[in-house]
Amino acid sequence: MITAERKPFEEILSLVEGQKKILVAGCDTCVAICLTGGEKEAEILASELRLKAQQDGREVEVTHTSAIRQCEWEYLDMIAKQVEEADVVLSMACGIGIQSMAEKYAPKLVMPAVDTNMLGMPQEHAVWLERCAACGHCGIGLTGGVCPIVRCSKSLLNGPCGGSHAGLCEVRRDNEDIECAWALIYERLKAQGREELMLEVRGPKDWSKSSSGGPRKMVREEAKPV
C-alpha cells in the first residue's frame, strides 16, 4: 500500500495562510488504512485548524470531507460541490490523490497536508516498512523474494557490501537499525536450497524502466472500452 505521514501543523498552516474557506479532504483508501488521511484524520485536522483560527482571532471556515479514492475522477465527482465552495482544498490523500484533485478542479488551490513516503507493508499495528520502489522490472524471483533495490541502502545487485554486519546494514535510519537486504537474501536462498544464485553476476539495472526514463504511462489495450 501507499503510505503517507501528516505534515507538521506549522507547515500546513503556512500552506493555507490567508485563506478563508478551507476544505480538508481525506481519502478512504491507502492513507486511511495507514491512519494518516482518512475521514477521521480529516475531521481532526479540520478541528485543529478551527481551534487555531479561534485562538488567533481569525475568521476562517473549515469543513471536511472524504472521497472513497481521491485518485479516481468518479469519486472526486462526489465531492464536487464542497470543493467548488472552498478557497483552498487541503488534501490528505497520497501524492496521486492530491494531483488528481488539483487536475480535476484546476485552477482551484489544492495543498498537500501529508508527505507521501513509500510503498510499504504493515509489519505490525501502526508500523510500516518500505517494500517496493516501483522500479519497473521486478527481479525478486532471483533474490528469494527480498527486493535489493529498495531494501539495500545502495541498491546493490550482487551481494552485500563490506558494511554488512551481523545481519544489519551499515546505514541506520532515524537512529534505528536496518536489516541488511543481502543477508536476508542469502539466508532465504539457503533455506530454499538455491544459494548458488548468489554467485551469478547480475548485470546493470535498466533504470529507464523506473522514473529515470521520465514519467511512466501504462496502457492496457485489451481492457480499453471498444
Add this chain to the structure above:
Amino acid sequence: MTENGFKSGGKLEKILAAGKFAVTAELGPPKSADTSVIATKAAILADCTDAVNITDNQTAVVRVSSIVSSHLTYEAGCEPVMQLTCRDRNRLAMQADILGMNALGIHNLLCLTGDHQSFGNHPQAKGVFDLDAINLIKMVKDMRDDKIFQCGDEMPVGPAVYIGCAENPFGDPFEFRALRLKKKIIAGADFVQTQCIFNVPKFKKWMEMVRAEGLHQEIKIMAGITPIKGAGMARYMQKFVPGIDVPQDIVDRMAGVEKGPASQAEGKKIAVEMIKEFAEIEGVAGVHIMAIEWEPAVPEIVEAAGLMPRPAVA
C-alpha cells in the same frame, strides 16, 4: 591491453606480475582548493611505495576529485591508483573519466561501491548507485578488452587500465566473503586491496577460503593495513567504523602505552609486525597501507618491515 602485453603498463601491475611483494599507500586529497598538499604527501610516499591510492570523496566527505588528485600525484612522481565510487556518478560520468584517465598519467583504477552518503558531510545528497562495484569492474574490463561501452557501442581505442577492487574479509555473511571476491574476479578485477586488517586470525581464515577456491592464483591480493595512533583511535574504530573488526587485544596493547610519541611508535610497530606476518601467508601479494592523515608514518613502516628499497621496473 598495451603493446608489451600488460593490461596497463603501469609499475604496480609490473611489480605484481613479477611476483614481487608490492606496497601501496593511501593519499587523501584535501578538503579545500589548496591542492599543494597533494604534492607534499606524494613526495613522502614516492620512494616507499609502488603506487598510491587516491581516495574518491572518502567516507562521503567532499574533497578534491580523485581524477584531478591522481593527475597531480602523477605529476609529483607517484603512480596513482584512482579510486572511483558508484555513489557519486552514473555510468556516463564514470566512463567519461575512465576514457580520459590514461591521458592524465593514470593507469590503475580501484572500483568501489562507496561509503553511503549518510556517513558524510552531505547526508541529504542523492546517492547515485546506478551500478554496483561488480558492474563497474565489468564495465571497465569491457572497455579495455573488448573496446565497448557499457551500452555495447564500440570505441576505436580502449583505455589501458589495471583493474582493482576492494573486499572486506570482516563483513558478513563471512562464508560469502571469498565468494564475493570470486564474483569480482569473474567481472574482471586484476587486483584487490582489502579492508584494513586488525583481526589477523580471521583474515587468515578468509585467506584459507580464498585459496580453497583457487582465487589467489587469479587475482593479486594486497592486505590492508592502517597504523593506529593511539588507544582512542583503536576504540573509535572498534565501536563506530562499519566493517572494521578491531580485536580487544589490539585496543589493550595501545592502551598500555602513553598517548603521544610512545603510542604512535607502538601503532607503527603493530603495522610492521602485521606486514611481516602477511608476507608469510600464501596468496598475499602485497600490502596496502592506509595511514589516515598520517602519511609520514608510511616510509618508516615500510623501512622497518624490510621492504626498502622498492623494486625498479623497466
